[in-house]
Each structure stands twice: as C-alpha cells, then as structure tokens.
Amino acid sequence: MNHAYVSVEGIARRYPGATIFEDLWFGVNRGEFVCLVGHSGCGKTTVLNILAGLEKPSDGEVIVDGQAIEGPSLDRAVIFQGHALMPWMTAEQNVAFALSCRHKDMPRAQLRDAAREALERVGLTAAADKKPSQLSGGMKQRVGIARAFAIAPKMLLMDEPFSALDALTRGALQDEVARLVSEADQTAFMITHDVDEAILLADRILLMTNGPDARLAEVVVNTLPRPRMRATLHKLPGYHALREHILDFLITRSRLMAQGLPADWNPRHAPEVRPGA
Amino acid sequence: MLIPFWRSSLLSLALLILFLGAWELALRSSAATGGSVVDAEYAALVGAAAAQGGQTPMPMPSEIAARLWQLLRDPFYVRGTNDQGIGVQIAYSLARVGIGFGLAALVAIPLGFAIGMSPLLGAVLNPFIQVLRPVSPLAWMPLALYTIKDSSISSVFVIFICSIWPMLLNTAFGVGSVRREWLNVARTLEAGSLKTAWRVILPAAAPTILTGMRISIGIAWLVIVAAEMLVGGTGIGYWVWNQWNNLSLADIVIAILMIGLVGLLLDRLLGWVAGAVAWQE
Amino acid sequence: MTRPTPFACGCAMPHQSGFACDAPTDGTGAFGAAADEAVLRAVFPAAPTRRAMLATFGSATLMAAIASVFPLGHAREAFAQTPAAPEKRDLKIGFIAITCATPIIMAKPMGFYERQGLNVDVIRTAGWAVIRDRAIAGEYDAAHMLAPMPLAMSLGVGVANPIPWSVAAIENINGQAITLAMKHRDKRNPRDWRGFRFAVPFDFSMHNYLLRDYLAEAGLDPDRDVQIRSVPPPEMVANLRADNIDGFLGPDPFNQRAVFDGVGFIHVLTKEMWDGHPCCAFAVPRSMVQTQPNTFAALLRAIVEATAHANKPENRREVARVVSAENYLNQPETVVQQVLTGTYADGLGQVQRVPNRVGFDPFPWHSMAIWMLTQMRRWGQLTRDVDYKGVAEQVYLALDAGRAMREAGIEVPASPMRSYVINGRTFDPNDPGPYLAAQPIRRN
Numbered sequence A: 001m002n003h004a005y006v007s008v009e010g011i012a013r014r015y016p017g018a019t020i021f022e023d024l025w026f027g028v029n030r031g032e033f034v035c036l037v038g039h040s041g042c043g044k045t046t047v048l049n050i051l052a053g054l055e056k057p058s059d060g061e062v063i064v065d066g067q068a069i070e071g072p073s074l075d076r077a078v079i080f081q082g083h084a085l086m087p088w089m090t091a092e093q094n095v096a097f098a099l100s101c102r103h104k105d106m107p108r109a110q111l112r113d114a115a116r117e118a119l120e121r122v123g124l125t126a127a128a129d130k131k132p133s134q135l136s137g138g139m140k141q142r143v144g145i146a147r148a149f150a151i152a153p154k155m156l157l158m159d160e161p162f163s164a165l166d167a168l169t170r171g172a173l174q175d176e177v178a179r180l181v182s183e184a185d186q187t188a189f190m191i192t193h194d195v196d197e198a199i200l201l202a203d204r205i206l207l208m209t210n211g212p213d214a215r216l217a218e219v220v221v222n223t224l225p226r227p228r229m230r231a232t233l234h235k236l237p238g239y240h241a242l243r244e245h246i247l248d249f250l251i252t253r254s255r256l257m258a259q260g261l262p263a264d265w266n267p268r269h270a271p272e273v274r275p276g277a
Numbered sequence B: 001m002l003i004p005f006w007r008s009s010l011l012s013l014a015l016l017i018l019f020l021g022a023w024e025l026a027l028r029s030s031a032a033t034g035g036s037v038v039d040a041e042y043a044a045l046v047g048a049a050a051a052q053g054g055q056t057p058m059p060m061p062s063e064i065a066a067r068l069w070q071l072l073r074d075p076f077y078v079r080g081t082n083d084q085g086i087g088v089q090i091a092y093s094l095a096r097v098g099i100g101f102g103l104a105a106l107v108a109i110p111l112g113f114a115i116g117m118s119p120l121l122g123a124v125l126n127p128f129i130q131v132l133r134p135v136s137p138l139a140w141m142p143l144a145l146y147t148i149k150d151s152s153i154s155s156v157f158v159i160f161i162c163s164i165w166p167m168l169l170n171t172a173f174g175v176g177s178v179r180r181e182w183l184n185v186a187r188t189l190e191a192g193s194l195k196t197a198w199r200v201i202l203p204a205a206a207p208t209i210l211t212g213m214r215i216s217i218g219i220a221w222l223v224i225v226a227a228e229m230l231v232g233g234t235g236i237g238y239w240v241w242n243q244w245n246n247l248s249l250a251d252i253v254i255a256i257l258m259i260g261l262v263g264l265l266l267d268r269l270l271g272w273v274a275g276a277v278a279w280q281e
Numbered sequence C: 001m002t003r004p005t006p007f008a009c010g011c012a013m014p015h016q017s018g019f020a021c022d023a024p025t026d027g028t029g030a031f032g033a034a035a036d037e038a039v040l041r042a043v044f045p046a047a048p049t050r051r052a053m054l055a056t057f058g059s060a061t062l063m064a065a066i067a068s069v070f071p072l073g074h075a076r077e078a079f080a081q082t083p084a085a086p087e088k089r090d091l092k093i094g095f096i097a098i099t100c101a102t103p104i105i106m107a108k109p110m111g112f113y114e115r116q117g118l119n120v121d122v123i124r125t126a127g128w129a130v131i132r133d134r135a136i137a138g139e140y141d142a143a144h145m146l147a148p149m150p151l152a153m154s155l156g157v158g159v160a161n162p163i164p165w166s167v168a169a170i171e172n173i174n175g176q177a178i179t180l181a182m183k184h185r186d187k188r189n190p191r192d193w194r195g196f197r198f199a200v201p202f203d204f205s206m207h208n209y210l211l212r213d214y215l216a217e218a219g220l221d222p223d224r225d226v227q228i229r230s231v232p233p234p235e236m237v238a239n240l241r242a243d244n245i246d247g248f249l250g251p252d253p254f255n256q257r258a259v260f261d262g263v264g265f266i267h268v269l270t271k272e273m274w275d276g277h278p279c280c281a282f283a284v285p286r287s288m289v290q291t292q293p294n295t296f297a298a299l300l301r302a303i304v305e306a307t308a309h310a311n312k313p314e315n316r317r318e319v320a321r322v323v324s325a326e327n328y329l330n331q332p333e334t335v336v337q338q339v340l341t342g343t344y345a346d347g348l349g350q351v352q353r354v355p356n357r358v359g360f361d362p363f364p365w366h367s368m369a370i371w372m373l374t375q376m377r378r379w380g381q382l383t384r385d386v387d388y389k390g391v392a393e394q395v396y397l398a399l400d401a402g403r404a405m406r407e408a409g410i411e412v413p414a415s416p417m418r419s420y421v422i423n424g425r426t427f428d429p430n431d432p433g434p435y436l437a438a439q440p441i442r443r444n
Helices: A044-052 A091-102 A108-121 A137-150 A167-184 A195-201 A239-259 B005-032 B040-045 B061-073 B086-117 B119-132 B137-148 B151-176 B180-188 B193-231 B236-245 B249-277 C028-043 C047-057 C059-068 C072-079 C099-106 C128-137 C149-155 C206-217 C233-241 C254-260 C286-291 C293-311 C313-323 C333-341 C366-378 C388-395 C398-407 C432-437
Strands: A006-015 A018-028 A033-037 A059-064 A076-079 A155-159 A187-192 A204-208 A216-221 C090-095 C119-124 C142-146 C165-170 C172-174 C176-181 C197-200 C227-230 C247-251 C264-269 C280-285 C343-345 C351-353 C358-360 C420-422 C425-427
Touching (some): A006 A044, A018 A216, A044 A155, A076 A137, A076 B180, A108 A137, A137 A167, A167 A195, A187 A195, A195 A239, A216 A239, B040 C343, B086 B119, B086 B151, B086 B193, B086 B236, B137 C128, B151 B193, B151 C128, B180 B193, B193 B249, C090 C099, C099 C142, C099 C293, C128 C142, C128 C149, C149 C165, C149 C280, C149 C366, C165 C388, C165 C398, C176 C206, C176 C233, C197 C206, C206 C247, C206 C366, C233 C254, C247 C254, C254 C264, C254 C333, C280 C293, C286 C293, C293 C313, C293 C358, C313 C333, C425 C432
Parallel strands (some): A033 A187, C090 C142, C197 C227
Antiparallel strands (some): A204 A216, C142 C280, C172 C358
C-alpha cells in the first residue's frame, strides 16, 4: 500500500445531520483496476468525485503520486455516468476539445487528426462529424471513452459508465474498456453495482456497507486469471465463489454490517478476502 | 396531418383579398351618397367629401397602394431636414435600435454571465432588476432627455434600457442552468475559466440568450416607434407622427405595414441566428 | 433689505439675482434695476464696456446720464455698429408645423438666413413641450414658441427651474380661430356651450388665455362649466372627428384643415376677440444676446425681414406655396393658401374674405407680455404677484427687435406699451391691477 499510486486516507462526507460515509482508507496501485461496489446512497459517486478533485472531502485527504490533491487534474480522466458530451460539438470536436486542454499549443489540424485517431480506436470513425443527438447511447459513451483515453491520463475514473445502456451494448463496451485498459496498462477506478462487471474488470473490488454512515467493509481480491472475456468468464474456476461472496455481501452483509461492524474491524485495513482462491 | 404550404398560403392570400375588397367596396359605396350642393368656388376650397357635406373618409386600399408605390419608387431621397424618404426613416430607426440593442447586449450578456455564475451577485442585483424591469421604457424618456440633453441619444438610451432586461435575465438563467456535468468535464480537463466560459458555458447558454435577444429586439422595435413619435426628428416613428400631422391616413396604414414587416424581418434574423446556435441532446 | 447686485447670479445671466434664479420677492425694487439693466445693455451692447462704465460711474449716475438722452432710439443709433461676423453660423431652429411659424420657416427656403451669413436648419418638432425641452437642453439655438412660453420658463412656471429665455420677435398676429364640430352649427352663442370639451395647443398659450377670456365674458367659468385640454394641434382635427372634443381654439392650418375635411366649421376668428393679438414668438436663450451678440443680431434681422415679407398681401400666395411643402407644414397648399390670403371656406358653405385673417408683425410689445402675465396670474398658473412690467421688459426684447426693424426700414413704435380692447374690455398695461380685479371669473 505504501507504493500505491493513489492513497485514500480517512476521507468522509458529512452534511449537517447526516454522514454519508466515514473514515475510508484504501489505495490504488499503478496499473491496477479497482472497482467500488455498494448500494445506492453509500456515497460511491462522491468518492469518485473526491478522487477526481471535483469535490472536497469533509475530512481526510487523497494522496496521488505523493501529493495531496487540490482539484481536478488532466492526469485523472473521468468517464461520467451520463456521457457528458457537449451537444453543440460533433463527436470529433468533443474529443478535440479535451485534446486542446491537454496540448494547449497544438495546431487545429493536428488536434483534428488526434481526435480522429482516438475515435478510430473505439470504432467510431464514421460518426466523427455527427452531433451527440445523432448518436445512439452506446456510441455516445464510446465518444466519452475516446475522450478520456485521448488525453492519456495517469488514471481513469469511471462512474457507472455503462449503467444507462442496454445489456448488449453494455457487454460490448465492457470488453472494449477491458481491452483499452490492458493495452495501455491503465490505472483505473470504477464505480459499479453490476457484480459481473466488477468481476470482469477489477483486480480488487471494494465493498461498501449501506449508507448512511457507510464504511469500507472489505476488499475482495479478484484472483481470476486474465485475460477475461465476458463470454467465458463464468467458466473460470473460482468465478462462482467470487460472485456468491459479493452477492451475499450486497444482499445481506452490507445491511447487517451497517448496523454493527465486527469488533476487530480496522478502518485503515479493511479485511482482504480471496474467495475461491 | 401536414397542411401543404401552398395551400395555407393560398388561403392567406384569399383572406387578404377578401378583406381589402370589403374595405374598398364599403368606402366606395359610402362615398357615392352625395349631400348638399355648394357653389363651385366653395367646393374648390375644401376636400371632395366636404364639398358634398360629408367628411373625408378613410383611404381606400387602391389609394393606399398608389401611395405605397409612390413612396417605394424613391425611398431614399433627402429633401431637407424634415422631408426624407421612407427608406431613410426606417434606416434611422434601425440604426437607433441597432445601437441601443447592441449596447444593451454588450452590457447584459457579460453581466448576465456574472449573475448566472455567482448566485450572490444575482441575489444582490435581483431587487433592482425586479423593480426596474417592469417600468415602461417610455417612462425613462423625460429623465433621459433631462440628463442626456439630446433627443436622439435619449431614444437610443430608451432602446438600451428596454432591451437590456430580457437579455440580462435570459443570460443569467441560461448560464445558471448550464449542466453541472459539462462544467465538471471542463474542470477535469483543466480548461481555464476563459476557455470554459467561451467553449462550454456560452454555447450551452446560447439558445437561452438568443431567446432573450429575440424578445429584446421585438420590444426595441415596438419602443422605437413610440419614442420617435415622442421626440421627433427622424425615424419611422417620427414619419408616422408627421403623416398624422398631415392627417394622411394612407401613409399611416403604410407605416403600420412597414413597421410590421421590418419587425418581422428583425425577428426572423435573430430566429435564424438562434437556429444556428441551437443544439439538441 | 439690501438691494441685489446685478451680475451677481450664479447662472451667469446679467439679471437681478432676485429674478428667475431665486424665488422672486415682491419685486418692485428688484425689477426697477432689471429695467435699468435692459436699457444699459441697449446702450452699451458690449459687456466689458458696460461693466467698466458701471464701475466708473455707478449705476445711478449712469442711468441719470442715459435718461437725459432718452428716448433710447436715438442713443441706440448713435451707438449702432456695422454688422459684425456672426460668432456661430450653423444654427438649429425648432418649429411647430403651423402657419404661425411662417417667417421662421420661409426664411430658410427664401434665403433670409443665408443673406445674413447664417446657415440655419429649421427642424419640425413634435409638440410644444418637446420644443421647450429641446430648447432647454441646448439642442436648438433658437425656437418657435408660443408667446407666453418664454415668460413662463423665465419665471420658472411649468418647468423644474427658471430658464431664462427671451422673445426676440413676435411671429404672427391674429390667425387663430375657434373651430366647432359640425353638429354644433346652430350653437353660435357661447352661452350655449356649457359642458363643451375644448382643446388648446398648450397651457401656456394665447389660445388658452383667449378662449378662457372669451368664455368668461360669456359668463362661463372655463374651469367649471367646460373642459379645456391641451392637445397637439395636429390631433385637434382627429379628436374633433372622433367626437372627443366639441371644438378647439387652435392655430392654423388646423382650423382650415377641419373645414377642408368636412369635420368642423370656423365659429370665430381670434381677430374678432383682440385684433392684432400675438400668438407665436421667435425665442432665443437669454445667454445668446450676451455671448453671441452678432449671431443674435443677424438672426433677428433675418426674422424681421422674413416677417415683413410674409406680411405683404402680394407675397402671401408664394409664401403659402413655399411653407406648405412636405419639408415644412406638410399640408395641402390650398389649406395654407386660404389661411394666408384670407379667402376661405368657413365650413358652413360660405366663402369668407378677411384679408387680415393673419398678419405678421415682429414687434414684441411689452404690453402684450403684461396681458399674458395677468392671465397667468388670473388662472392660477402664476401663484405669486410679480412685477409685470419688469418681467415683460426683460423677456420681451423690444429694444433689440426695434433696432432690427429700423435697419429693415420698418417703422418702430415709439413706446412698447399700448392699451388694447380684448373681448370688449379695455386693458391698460400701465395699470393692469384694476383690469384683473374687474374680471368676474378668475382664480387669483
């Protein structure tokens, strides 16, 4: 944990009269893919926003690369839950806008080429000149992904990026992201409540108790071998045990643990489990 | 069901012809009823209707059309300070509206931006805006004349003051309701505040701002006619007043038509711009 | 009480500090000095000279010296200077599109301004209040005003602050009329007019005062028995037509226009009420006399000459043609011609021939101003007593007009005061008190 790229140290989000989550400690290592899983209301999105620098925690801090974060950074790209594309820009312009922020002096033509290239990597060459309103939901999210990858961030933050998509599209995009992340050896942090998505993508899965006053209950290490493919995932040894463990947590333990944590539970070192290993 | 354009146009035209025809016929038949006969010398000194014991009637559409033709054949002549073509007058009015509206936009859009971005500033300025906004623009005229001491600048000021509110409020609203996620995108991309304002907030708020501008130009065009009637000098409003002076109703009907058409053109112009900056999700 | 010092006022006008800028006191003492000042100014047109003389001799000595050479006409001629170049050549003069403005208007196309080396733009203006406001704002160098307006402005009546303006010349005499709606063609006796709604062009107008006097002489209280509204002249005919008013005492060409359009008939010409009454004036800011004396003199010469030209019966048809154009009155030529020639349709089927229906005489009689002031007082526009004669002398520049008239070869009256018969009652300007007191209907 000492060599973690990101180190989350005791962050909390409190509002007058309500605490959303409290005393969160975890790390994300370089090249690691971490998923945060929990029910609605446990403050997952807030955790991601704090990592992105969009919000400040009520307490604690986040250290990235040895430095406490002060605000948003190009080094931590966000793929938003909604696609968050600017509707007045074409797909290409959306990506080029991000690129122009990364490369302030890049000439227009070069920005254009780089944007096309980024769209090509997600298979959207044909849609480059279309406005978001002319694209399907999946295509829009692909543009969002292309935009995030285009600026070559040190870390990718994803807030339930596929939750608004139909199952088929979601599957295709999950494979796409898995491929892109492994190609770039990308450090990534993702929020989801889709257990299979977490199992497919994550190296470690953080489980949060129900809110309010949510805590990090345990860290599940995903020992399933890579490369993983959606089609064959369920055939991998240990898959079922892992899935059972997480589902069990989400169905029962997340609620029970919200009422009372085990006596030996240490917020700084949530218990690490390796189901099926 | 979609009604074909040619069909509705044809019906509009028929309605117009029917209306004008009824107008013409009604006046022609009333003019035919002669009254007392007076001597030739007296008749030469008064209008045709008065010579027959009647009153000069409303002009007929045919008379108005003839006058319109006469005016439009040479719309841009200038024969002295008080006698200039209708095109020149419209140009004066448009120039005043253009300057007043342009200045209002220069003030309202940045200020609206600031209010939209800063809820505090919005709350501070809100009472003033709410009190000043419903004031009839012409109510400012005496104050403007008294302080500015120039009637032409005063009418520009009146245009300025009446066009500022819709633009200000719409800009503030448009900027204030820019989606948080777009702003977050800009923040995570470390886009500077200028770049965010220019590339994200402005285009996002543009349709709302344009709606405000469209309302403003409509009001400005309404008000300039009244303002020019009040202070005189030049402009289509003054022209109306002047023809009223001469009791020339044909000219007033023509002026109404012209004011309507120019107003429509202005609205279409901004409508076209609004279409260009519109976006849909 | 110390006597106010001349030239002491902050407005930089050479008037008594007790006049115009402060609320006037009872007046008599203060306005005596104002009269002296007017005389001094006529004798020594250049301000520095005048001040030097005053400083050297003192006011009383100087006035005594001048009094010895009175009447001033001779003194003026002795000091007359050859016309010097105008300080300002490009001038804007506002006018209202009525025949009263004839000299101001025609001086432009007929070259009277040009002959005096002036480049004048005459600007048609929307109404009396607008002309007053533009004049105050300095948009106009001089203006066509109703004869009582400069009096009211100088006294601070009807305006926020006293604005010193002067009547440099009267434009027209007579030339107004009471026009009634056709439906009243049988009600020719004003006693039958109870409940009528009348329009006049402005509160501070001869029209208002003449109508009120005419009604009062017929036993009608103009504030109680009838309604009198201020209506811009062009709208009078339309209002008459729409039956919003029963009649109006208004300027021409609108009386004649009502006849032309078959809307009304001419009940009586104002000439029958007071023959030779003034109506409109050529007004200048009082500062112009001081700061641009040559421009003022040139302008006044142009106006006086134009007025004389317009007054000649043989010129009237041509003048009618010139001023009725779209650039000026914007009226059918026959309407203006009927007004100026006095051969007109009366609206009742008769052709009337009254050659002096309207006349043009530039001389601003002080006695005219005094009558107007009595009427302002009578009807409550002026709520305090003022020195009528003093005010008249200061606002009505009879000396300057007289000089310009003499230069143009027009006979100048020996005194700016004379008495009148107005609606059958004799008015003595030297003793207006009894005239005012004898009025059966008044508000003061």
